[in-house]
Amino acid sequence: MTQPTALDIALAYHRAWTGHDFEAAMQYVADGIVCLAPAGPIEGAEGFRAFMEPFSKLLLESTLLSAYGDESTALLMYDTRTVPVPSAPAAELLTIESGRITQLRIIFDRQPFTEARADAR
Incomplete structure (x- = not known):
């Protein structure tokens, strides 16, 4: 049996959180994950959960645009439709x-997202 590639793991993680199964997505996340996000670094699985899970709850739909990988890295590009924002590519x-x-x-x-929050006030 072959080991899953980095791309296999990344896609499984992506399918889980975009499929509204965040617990399954977290099974692919290391305890010591470092997430480099636009607002700054987030360290540890619980910090990552606090960052990503609320967004996953706003998700209505996701379209995977492209995916590439090698032995240890994967790159995913996708677009999301969320409750507050109709198109949020990432x-x-x-x-x-x-x-x-x-x-x-x-x-x-x-x-x-900042504009949507301001408009909601």
Whole structure:
């Protein structure tokens, strides 16, 4: 039996959280994950959960645009439709070690979410 590739792990994680099964998604996250997000670094699985789980609850739909990987990294680009924002494209560069995500660098535009919060007031 072959070991899953970094891309396999990244896609399984992505399918889980975009499929509204955040507990399954967390099975792919290392305890010591470092997430490099636009607001700054987030360390540890619980910090990562606090950052990502609320967003996953706002998610209505996600479209995977592209995915690439090698032995230890994967790159995903996708678009999301959320409750407050109709289109929120993002990219993630994931580092995988021993079948777990040890680093996730996420790039997305925070401005549409800031505007949606301001409009809701």
